[in-house]
Amino acid sequence: MLVENSRDPEKVRKEKLEPRTDGTLCLSGRSWLPCYGDLRTVIMHESNKSKYPIHPGSDKMYPDMKKLYWWPNMKADIAT
Numbered sequence: 001m002l003v004e005n006s007r008d009p010e011k012v013r014k015e016k017l018e019p020r021t022d023g024t025l026c027l028s029g030r031s032w033l034p035c036y037g038d039l040r041t042v043i044m045h046e047s048n049k050s051k052y053p054i055h056p057g058s059d060k061m062y063p064d065m066k067k068l069y070w071w072p073n074m075k076a077d078i079a080t
Contacts, residue, residue, distance in 0.1 A: 033071040040071060044078060 017025040017032055025032040033040050047065050062078045071077075 027070045030066070030068055030070040033069055035071065040077065043069060 017027050020026055033043070043065070044061075047061055062075050065078065066074065
């Protein structure tokens with residue numbers, strides 16, 4: 001389990017990251033994304049796209065994304 005990237009390592013330690021058969025890790029059924037690489041940026045960019053002409057904004061993006069993904073400080077990353 002990688003906890004060095006979390007601001008509150010104790011919180012992550014209490015919640016168990018579980019391996020999936022494809023080699024990824026999940027937390028409470030959501031994909032856990034490590035702090036390195038551009039994967040988070042790509043996912044936020046794709047989630048921000050919409051088939052509607054209205055921008056979904058961070059208030060809508062966070063609840064939608066937290067159903068599928070988790071990483072430390074996710075809400076703050078989406079809001080900025």
